[in-house]
Amino acid sequence: MNYDFKQFNMSEEELFTLVDHSSLESEKITAPRYSYWQSVFRVFFRKKSNIIILSILAVLIAFAYIYPLFVDYDKFGNLLNADAKHLSPLKAMNKLGYNIHWILGSGAAGQSTFDAIWFGSRISISLALACAAINMTVGVVIGSIWGFSKKVDAVMMNVYNVLANIPYVLLISVIIMIFTPSFATMVFALTITGWLSIAYFIRTQVIIIRDREYNLASKCLGTSTIKIAIKNILPFMTSVIVTLLATEIPSYISYEVFLAYIGMGLSEMSLGRMIFEAESAMVTPGWGFEFWSPVVVSSIITIVLYVVGQNLGDASDPRTHM
């Protein structure tokens, strides 16, 4: 290739300088830096529906945690007012005033269903978050050790076979009967063996990844076990853990509703207890609102939490980061 350098009116020495080979420069990667969590959120927000769902979640959380701070709710405030009980929204607003409290009608004690739902949601969501946090932490830590060590595996499998066979309902009710059915007791009851299934799940995942070739290679190169666990295996597990979390949080809300229904629930007015107490209202014509509103709200909360978690789980899988 003959290029005409004459057109620049410069000599070849002026045009070119010799560059030395730099071993340091050759090590640099010119691609943009990859940040894991940045990519997760980039992928997550790429889907427009996620923004909508996330804003619904924000509204729900705001109602559950901020709304009760500004409202003075007393379940038995209207107890003596015989006209205020079991009202449909329209009648309630006609009788008790046109404000936000009565848009879902009133309950058996003349209380506002709308207020009761958000006080209940706060307890239910808090319970689910607390249980999920404890169970996930304990479950993931124990599950990883369980998967890594064959000695621990032998012991833990027997522990699992025993503990998994104790009826959950029995365990929870015994704990609730020993202590008072308070929030803390409920968290304790749901977490005392709740971590076990998570740990078992994580154990299976760890065993699948543990003996992969890249970990074997890492081991041959002398990487310590802890480093392999944190650098090689944990990133692989993030999406699994997030997906698991997405199913766990709604499941506690669902479980609390179930326990309340069989009469072993919290003493506080949670969503589950509301559904339990309003069950008779379901079949009574005109009372339907006080039963279906907590059912619908708890369903919305669990669906939103589940969808957000699932999509976050998808986004946290590095294979979607392309």
Added chain:
Amino acid sequence: MKLQENGRQGHSPVICDERTNMTKYLIKRLLYGLFSVVIVVAIVMVMIYSLLDRNLIFAQDTTYTHQSNNQKVTYKYQKWEEYGYLDYVTYADYMLELTQKGEIDEDTRASAVGFGRTEEQDSDLVKEYVAKFTEYYESMGYKVERMDAVTMGGKKLASGGQQQLFAYKDLPLASRLWSYFTGLITVDNINYVENDLEDRGLSFTLYDPVYGGEKFSPAIMGNGTYNKYLLYFDNKFPFIHQNLLSINLGTSYSVNQGIDVFTTMTKSQGSYVKSTITYPSGLVEESADDLHTAKYLAGSQSSSLVYADRFVDDYTKVDTVRGGLSKIGYSFVIGILAVIMSYFLGVPIGIMMARKKDKLIDKIGTTYIIFIIAVPSLAYIFLFKAIGGLAGLPTTFDMESSSKVMYILPIVSLALPSIANLMKWLRRYMIDQMNSDYVKFARSGGLSENEIFTKHILKNAIIPVVHGIPSSVLFAMTGAIITERVYVVPGAGNLLTEAINKYDNGVIVGVTLFYALLTVVSVILGDILMSLVDPRISFSTKDR
């Protein structure tokens, strides 16, 4: 040698070796499982007998609240003994036992049994026996308690203020466990009846007297046994029945007083069904009595004219024939139909979702799965009940009705979550398989998509699904708590929660054992089924 271990050669000695290895492995698994069941029962016993406050059982007991003073205390101990917490012996019981053993005569007992209102008022004879009683029971680790009479001033006794003397001891876990597991299965024998009987023994007849002694129907009957009929035929499935072995999971106290958990679960319910029967005395009558269930009740024949007319011996305790199914029966009918329905719907829909990934059917299916996972089960069961009610289906279960329509809603409600679960996992497994090399190879080899899916992918993807079949079939028996409650099904699902609410310890332990055994068996059956479906899976190789 290496090949033999892997069993790849397929020579018959290798297969035999594998079979015995597999049997050995499964037996080992079963033993491990049974061992963990024992521990589970032990833990549950500790939970209900030691951790729970035993005063809770009196919370709803009106008899207890109406009593006062010493009587209230002894009532408590009596109840605790009945519920299985402790062993409780009163001084009067002890004296009676001594008389029966022949250590003292009736006159001594009569004069020694009445102890004084306070210790100082005891006569010398009483003092002697009270000391004996105290020494005897304290040496066995019992606690002896004496309560002086409570008087309302003067000599008049306060209500329930009678003086009391008794010994009690908490049953230790080990002996509780031992007696529970040794009493689990009892074999009926001709020495069961303690009273004097003339001709103890078994008799074999070809013409069962229940049918009038003319119809050919072999039966083995016993005299001196607990059950009169040990083996007999009738027209009910499975046509041959036995009473020789009986299972005692635990005696109920408050749920179904005095009846064993196993009987509670398997006894038919509903209204009586009368038929013409011939009693042993020859009396022919329209009655619902089931003479095949006759059991021994000492001295019962002479105690009542009704029995005297009908029976010739003390085997008078008979069950009645009822029209409905048992608790397990209802649960199982509903459960098994729900299982069949969920496999028939869940598997094809799951396959279709995987084949049409990201198409409309996949999206609808995924929405359904999300709905079932996220919405509290209570909420969608109620929703479904409301929809079913609007469609004109019966929303409550009625044992007396012969209509089969009432089964629809419970079955469908029960199937909804398992359909979603099957769809979810089958879709996941199939999509995972779709990217594997053998599928790409099959496709490049020119196989049609249909062939690839049915012959290759499905065969691999169905294996984990197959593993769950025994468990879902067996657990259909235990019933579903919410579904049965919502539709008022008289099934077994509520037994555990009812027992917990009523502090019926016998039932709690029995039901726990039943569930734990089902788990152990179903996991092993699942493994066997899986290895039958997929010959690659073997439990016999050593390096598992």
